[in-house]
Amino acid sequence: MGITIKIPKEFSFKAGYRFLDRSDKECLHRVNEGKVYKLLLIDGELLLIQIEDSGDALTVNCINKKVNNAQTKAIKSYVIEWWDLDYYLKPFYRFCKKDKMLKKLSDDHHGLRMIGFPDLLECLVWAIIGQQINLNFAYIIKRRFVEKYGISIVHQGQSYFHFPDAESVSQLTVEALKELKFSRQKANYTLNVANAILHEGLNKNALKEMGYAEAKATLKNIKGVGDWTADYALMKCIRYPNAIPLGDVGLHNALKAQLKLEAKPSKVVLKQLAEKWAIHSGYVCFYLWSSLLNNN
DNA sequence: AGCCAGGTGTACA
DNA sequence: TGTACACATGGC
Numbered sequence: 052m053g054i055t056i057k058i059p060k061e062f063s064f065k066a067g068y069r070f071l072d073r074s075d076k077e078c079l080h081r082v083n084e085g086k087v088y089k090l091l092l093i094d095g096e097l098l099l100i101q102i103e104d105s106g107d108a109l110t111v112n113c114i115n116k117k118v119n120n121a122q123t124k125a126i127k128s129y130v131i132e133w134w135d136l137d138y139y140l141k142p143f144y145r146f147c148k149k150d151k152m153l154k155k156l157s158d159d160h161h162g163l164r165m166i167g168f169p170d171l172l173e174c175l176v177w178a179i180i181g182q183q184i185n186l187n188f189a190y191i192i193k194r195r196f197v198e199k200y201g202i203s204i205v206h207q208g209q210s211y212f213h214f215p216d217a218e219s220v221s222q223l224t225v226e227a228l229k230e231l232k233f234s235r236q237k238a239n240y241t242l243n244v245a246n247a248i249l250h251e252g253l254n255k256n257a258l259k260e261m262g263y264a265e266a267k268a269t270l271k272n273i274k275g276v277g278d279w280t281a282d283y284a285l286m287k288c289i290r291y292p293n294a295i296p297l298g299d300v301g302l303h304n305a306l307k308a309q310l311k312l313e314a315k316p317s318k319v320v321l322k323q324l325a326e327k328w329a330i331h332s333g334y335v336c337f338y339l340w341s342s343l344l345n346n347n
Numbered sequence: 348a349g350c351c352a353g354g355t356g357t358a359c360a
Numbered sequence: 361t362g363t364a365c366a367c368a369t370g371g372c
Contacts (some may be wrong), residue, residue, distance in 0.1 A: 178353080185352040188369055234367045236355070277355050301353045340353085 053112040055105075056121055056130060061140040062134045063162025064104035066341075070166050073344050076190035078197050078212050079173070087135075088114075090204065093125045097204050099211055100126055115206050129160045135164040136176070151307045156338040157188050171255050173214040174288040175244045175270075176279045179237055195231040220245035240275020243251040247273050255289060263291045286333040295332035297321050305339035 058064075072082045081088040099115040111130055118126065131137055144161075144321040147153035168174035180196070181189040200215045200223065221242060228238035247253040253273075258266040266289060270281040278298060285294035296302065303315040306324075310316075316324070328335045 179355095182354040184354090184368070185370065187352090187371080189353075191369090229368090233367060233371095236367060240355080275355070279354055283353080296353075296357065297360095299353050300351085304353095 052126055056109040056127060056136065058108055059136055059138075059140070061144065062136070062164065063160075063163050064109065066160050066163035067134055067166055068104075069344065069346060070163065070341055071308075072346055074186070074190050076194060078190075078194040079214060081209070081211070087212065090213045091126065091129055092202070092213050093122055093223045097202065097213060098122065098126065099204060099206055100130070100223070102130060112187065115204060120215065129169055132169045134165060135167060138164065138290075140164075140334075143331050146331050153335065155337075156309070156335070156342060158300060160338050160341050163338065163341060165287070165290075165334060167290060168284075169288070170214060170219065171258075171284065171288050172217050172245060172248055174284050175276065175280065176220070176241055178212075178283045179240045179244065179275055180233070182237065182280065186202075192232055196228075199231065209225075214259070217245045218250040221249050236275065240273075243273050243275050258289045260283070261271060263293060266291070286336065290333070292330045292333050295325055295328070295336045297325055299336070301340055302336055305342050309342060 068082060068085070068087060071077075071080060071087055079089070083116075085103060089100055089102075090101055091098045096112045096116070098118060101112045101114050103110050109130065111126060113122070113126060140162075147157035159189075159200050168177070177189075177193060180192050184192075192284060197212045197214060199213045200219060202215070203210050203212045223242065223245075225235060225238040225242070229235060233241065244253075253269070258269065261269065263285065266285055267281045270276045270284060271278070275283075279296045282294045282296040283290045283299075286296065297318075303321075304322075306312065306316050307314070325332050
């Protein structure tokens, strides 16, 4: 039994699983023995889903409740969006064949889909937390934040958390966030994002419809969202295929390693690369990030 | 000890 | 437009 999701042609569950398994400090999903667990909030109900590979399909089960048809449909759309299953990857792979580094990356991670953020607030807050600090520390702060202000269930002795919504986040204070070791700036940025969503009509659909340039300008209008954060969200949540956080340190490190550069690539070089990658920039970036993982 | 981490806003010239 | 600086903490 369970929900069956047909998988696209270029797809590797293992590659996605490996990406999700990149940190044992992650608190918004769990991976264990080949299965992925995530707590969803659908129409006010907390649904714990379990995703597994069943060869020619993905099998998704809701393991804490019986779900109706509408919920089944919502779960299905969530997983498809989260794992970018509707994206047609073949053009990206065709593009990669022409370039030595991209050829290697696309071979190494064949079938890897860009695991994204269906939730805009979660994406932006995570990006803000991650600004200019090491990832481990970012995960620790996120965990404190989610455990304190998120919602959760316990299932078979395990806690599962869901990110808080814009309304609850907007009611927090800078001081409360500082206790979790947010910097004063980041605490303000976080509140700014929640307020933009709550009071200024910021949402995924609007950002999707206005086109890349306007969407980026709209995001950057929020104090605390700069080039990097805006492009991160446009890439991982709104999914503009050309969006790429060019200033990203991880991206620089990955390029340095892949291209065997003496130093990190310059701004000029980065811009040239992104122009060359064009609409494939997001996937190139995601594959480069994946090349940094050491959890094989 | 000091610099760098999945950056950004602000303060100056 | 461009550059210096603070920011929280942890790892090396």
